[in-house]
Amino acid sequence: MAETYWHSVTLDKDACKGCTNCLKHCPTQAIRIQNRKAKILKERCIDCGECIRVCPYHAKKAVTDSFDILKNYKYNVALAAPAFCAQFSKTENINLMLTALKKLGFDDVFEVARGAQKASEETRKLMSSGELLSPTISSACPAVVRLIAIRFPNLIGNIIPLRAPMELAAIQARKEAVEKSGLSPDEIGIIFISPCAAKVTEIRSPSNVKNSEVDAVLSMKDIYLKLAQTINKIDENEIENLSFSGKEGILWAVPGGEAVASHVERQIAVDGIQNVIQVFEDIEDGKLNDIEYVEALACIGGCVGGPLTAENSFVACSRLKRICKPLADEKLGLNDDIVAQWDKPLIYRPIMNLDKDINIAMEKMIKLEEIYDRLPKLDCGSCGSPTCRSLAEDIVRGYAKETDCIFKLRERLSSFVNEMVQIDKPKTEDYSSDKNNNDNGSK
Amino acid sequence: MAALTMHYTVDGNDFTLAGDCSSKVKKSLTQLGFDPATIRKVAIAMYEGEINMVIHANGGFIDVSIEPDKIVAVLNDHGPGIADINKAMQEGFSTASNKVRELGFGAGMGLPNMKKYSDEMNISTKIGEGTIVTLTFYTNKTNN
Numbered sequence: 001m002a003e004t005y006w007h008s009v010t011l012d013k014d015a016c017k018g019c020t021n022c023l024k025h026c027p028t029q030a031i032r033i034q035n036r037k038a039k040i041l042k043e044r045c046i047d048c049g050e051c052i053r054v055c056p057y058h059a060k061k062a063v064t065d066s067f068d069i070l071k072n073y074k075y076n077v078a079l080a081a082p083a084f085c086a087q088f089s090k091t092e093n094i095n096l097m098l099t100a101l102k103k104l105g106f107d108d109v110f111e112v113a114r115g116a117q118k119a120s121e122e123t124r125k126l127m128s129s130g131e132l133l134s135p136t137i138s139s140a141c142p143a144v145v146r147l148i149a150i151r152f153p154n155l156i157g158n159i160i161p162l163r164a165p166m167e168l169a170a171i172q173a174r175k176e177a178v179e180k181s182g183l184s185p186d187e188i189g190i191i192f193i194s195p196c197a198a199k200v201t202e203i204r205s206p207s208n209v210k211n212s213e214v215d216a217v218l219s220m221k222d223i224y225l226k227l228a229q230t231i232n233k234i235d236e237n238e239i240e241n242l243s244f245s246g247k248e249g250i251l252w253a254v255p256g257g258e259a260v261a262s263h264v265e266r267q268i269a270v271d272g273i274q275n276v277i278q279v280f281e282d283i284e285d286g287k288l289n290d291i292e293y294v295e296a297l298a299c300i301g302g303c304v305g306g307p308l309t310a311e312n313s314f315v316a317c318s319r320l321k322r323i324c325k326p327l328a329d330e331k332l333g334l335n336d337d338i339v340a341q342w343d344k345p346l347i348y349r350p351i352m353n354l355d356k357d358i359n360i361a362m363e364k365m366i367k368l369e370e371i372y373d374r375l376p377k378l379d380c381g382s383c384g385s386p387t388c389r390s391l392a393e394d395i396v397r398g399y400a401k402e403t404d405c406i407f408k409l410r411e412r413l414s415s416f417v418n419e420m421v422q423i424d425k426p427k428t429e430d431y432s433s434d435k436n437n438n439d440n441g442s443k
Numbered sequence: 444m445a446a447l448t449m450h451y452t453v454d455g456n457d458f459t460l461a462g463d464c465s466s467k468v469k470k471s472l473t474q475l476g477f478d479p480a481t482i483r484k485v486a487i488a489m490y491e492g493e494i495n496m497v498i499h500a501n502g503g504f505i506d507v508s509i510e511p512d513k514i515v516a517v518l519n520d521h522g523p524g525i526a527d528i529n530k531a532m533q534e535g536f537s538t539a540s541n542k543v544r545e546l547g548f549g550a551g552m553g554l555p556n557m558k559k560y561s562d563e564m565n566i567s568t569k570i571g572e573g574t575i576v577t578l579t580f581y582t583n584k585t586n587n
Contacts, residue, residue, distance in 0.1 A: 153479035284469065284483065285462055285490040286556070353476040358511045361475045362447050369447075393474075 005042045008062045008200035009049060013037055015059035020381035022051035022060060027273045028150065032394070033384035043351045046146035047201040048273050048298045049307035062197035062308055064219040070105055073189030073215070075181040077173045078106040079166065082113040082245075082253035083195040083303040084220060085323055086316035090231055092323045098242035100230040101193070104223065108177060109242050112192075113249030115169030116140075118334040120248055120261035122162050122341075127264055127293065133158045135283060135291045140164055140258055143198035143298035144276055145207055145346065152280045153348040161342045163209055165252060166192055166199060170213035172334045192217045195253075195306030198298065208342040224310040246331035247324040253303040254317045259295035267293040272300040354396065364396040371395050376407045447471075447509040453493055453520075455502025458548075464505050465489035468516075475509065481582050485514055488560035488578050492518045495553045498543045499523065500574065514580040521573040528566055532558065 018036035030044035031051065038051075038059070051060040070076045078101050085094050098109045119140070126132055137158045139145055148155050170190045177188045192214045194200055203212040251257030256269040268291055270279045276296045282288050299305040301313030304320060311319075354368070355361040375388040383404040385391035394400035403409045449471070451464040469486045489505070496503045500522020508515045525531050531538075531554050539549025558564045563579040 151473075154483045281462075281466060281469075284486055285465060286487040287462070287490070348479065350473075350476060352473050354474050356476065358476050362509070362511065365447055365471065365475055 005045070006201065006205045007040065007042060007045055008047050008064070008197040008204070009040065009045060009052065010061055010063055011038055011040060012059045012061055015057050017057050017059070019056070020386075021054045021056060023381050023384075023386050025050045025054045026386065027277060028147065029386050029390050031386070032399075033381075043349070044150065046143050046150065046298075047198040048143035048147075049197040050273060050298075052197065052307040062200060062219060064194065064200055064222065064308070065191075065216040067105070067218065067223075069216040069218075070189060070191065074187040075107045075177055075183050076105070076189040076191055077177050078102065078104075078109045079169055079173055079190055079192040079214065080109055080111055081166065081193060081195050081199075081220070081303060082111070082116065082250045082320070083306060083309055083316065084193055085250065086253065086304050086320040087220060087224060087309065087311045088228060088231060089311075089315075089319075090228070092319060093239070094243040094323060095239050095241055096231060096234060097227075099238065099240045100227050100234055101223075102240070102242065103230050103234070104226060106191070108173075108180065110169055110173035110176070111243060111245045111249070112165050112169045113245035113252065114172070114333055115165035115167070115249070116252040116258070116261075117246060117249035117330055117332075118168050118338065118340060119162055119165050119252075120258070121333065123160060123258075123262045123293075126160055126162070127262060132160060135288050135294050136160050137283075138258055138293070138295045139208070139342075140252065140295070141198065141297045141299075142202035142207070143196070143273065144296045146198070146201075147273070147276065147298070148280070149207060149346055150349050150351050151277075152284065153350070154284055155280060156346050156348060158283070159346065161208070162340050163342060164199075164202065165249070166202075167209060167213055168334060168338060168340060171338050174213060175335070189215045191215065193220055193223065194218065195220050195303045195309045196299065197307060206344070208344050208346050210344050219308040220306070221308045221310050244332035245327075246329050247327040248329045249331075249333075250320065250324050250327070254320055255297060255302045256295070257302070259293060262293045262295075264293040266291050267295065269295040269297075271297045271302050271305070273298045354393070368392045368396045371402065374402070374408075375405055378407075380406075382406045447475075449507045449509075451505045451507070453496045453502045453505060455497055455500065458494070458497045461493040461497045462490050464493055468507055472509070472514070477514075477582060481514070481580060484560040485516070485578075485580050488557045488580075489516055489518075491553045491556045491560075492516070492576060492578065494548060495557075495576075496520045496522070498539055498548050503573070512582050514582070516578045516580075518576045518578070519573070520575075524570040524572055524574055525566065525568045526570060528568065 016037045018033050022038055023031045028044045028046055030041045032039050102109045139159050139162050173190050174185055174188050178185055194217045200217045203214045206212050248261045255271040259267040259269040270276050304316035305313035354364040372389055372392040377388050379387040383391050385394050454460050465486050472482045500520035503520030506517045530536050534555045537549045543549045561578040562581045565577040568574040
């Protein structure tokens with residue numbers, strides 16, 4: 001496959017201490033520790049951002065754009081994810097927050113929640129068409145979609161083939177910006193304000209659209225301070241009317257919002273990547289036969305729990321629900337002519353394979369089992385692989401050796417020491433009875 | 444070349460553990476590069492088998508042998524045995540207790556599903572002694 005894997009999640013080598021925190025939390029076992037530094041295995045990483053969250057040394061970062069990117073365009077539109085509105089303790093006035101965002105240097109702002117409303121409408125249409133496999137899995141979280149592409153090939157057909165709300169909103173945002181400014185589409189910058197790393201990746205190397213409609217991404221965390229200060233300085237009469245979305249779209253940012261908006265009765269909302277994996281395993285085993293729709297979000301707390309958000313996710317969730325209370329379920333969505341479906345199929349990437357040739361893979365598996373039997377099964381991670389089993393796997397793949405295991409190394413060392421003690425021992429009385437004495441002497 | 448063999452114990456006392464073995468086999472088959480459709484069939488059929496062993500037979504053993512073109516799973520229990528295999532094969536027929544049904548099992552789809560998702564199914568059973576179900580999956584045939 002010629003595809004290159006661009007990733008948002010990167011490592012700051014200087015900050016990395018080579019501890020095992022990220023190693024143990026990675027849901028796709030995409031991290032190894034080599035020479036006391038973490039290493040991300042590109043083809044396995046799904047940019048979920050779990051490692052960003054757990055790293056005590058802040059060595060894991062998400063690559064986003066800087067504010068200077070706005071200079072590349074004549075007219076900039078900030079695309080605000082619904083989680084954005086839940087970040088500020090000082091206000092629950094959406095228009096105030098969007099006005100502050102605009103004042104940072106944008107020509108306009110556009111709510112991704114409107115794209116979410118469109119996605120809900122399309123979901124309802126597709127769900128009632130009877131053409132989808134059951135249970136149908138949401139396509140909203142890009143980390144989840146990537147997880148399926150590498151670990152759950154059997155579920156690719158269950159994903160609802162809809163573009164993410166961010167993509168849908170971006171299409172309309174550009175159209176409106178062209179109308180308002182009279183500029184050409186490529187002079188417009190559509191800048192997404194992101195709660196997570198996975199969406200950044202989705203823009204740079206999309207998995208189910210040919211080209212993303214989003215031009216650049218700013219991290220919510222990065223602009224938070226600037227925004228908090230701006231909010232304080234805005235007078236009542238300066239607040240613009242910029243919010244047009246309804247409750248349904250905004251609540252996509254918290255667990256259950258999207259599932260409820262699907263209007264499917266037999267739905268579940270799963271948040272947290274480990275929970276998502278468990279549910280997907282169950283679907284594969286045919287255990288979830290009475291469920292028709294699965295909302296699956298990689299972050300605990302959904303998008304408000306994203307690794308690039310600033311506010312505590314539980315507080316943000318409560319706040320978002322309060323903000324939504326007075327709103328109508330549906331308000332302004334998107335134009336009907338916007339194509340909501342994918343224009344590129346999601347491809348299975350069998351990166352867990354031991355070998356392309358099944359016969360060689362079998363040999364490797366037999367070896368893997370033998371090695372695994374000898375390992376201590378403590379899953380301590382000291383070797384640099386997340387579990388004893390993954391060390392065995394790394395050994396048969398040729399990336400590691402058995403003595404990377406500190407317990408194996410200790411065994412090895414103590415047998416060396418024993419041998420050395422033997423060497424040092426006084427010779428036995430009877431030379432002729434020991435035919436190996438010459439060898440011993442020369443060692 | 445030698446077949447890859449795996450041996451698992453199915454704990455009859457804890458139905459929440461049922462599925463553990465099929466999950467491990469699923470992982471191995473993925474690593475070996477079997478096609479997703481085959482893996483799905485093996486996973487579903489084996490999971491049904493594991494559930495059966497737990498709810499009817501107090502657990503047992505599963506031996507799996509993997510070859511490039513064939514996967515065989517032998518499910519061996521020392522349960523009550525199946526009195527009428529034809530009846531047991533009917534969809535909706537179940538001897539499961541009410542307690543088990545309350546847990547959402549015992550819908551009478553276990554054996555029919557195992558047959559549906561495997562390419563060959565062989566049952567040898569003796570009342571009072573136990574049951575051996577042999578499931579065979581051919582990888583070339585099942586590509587769809």
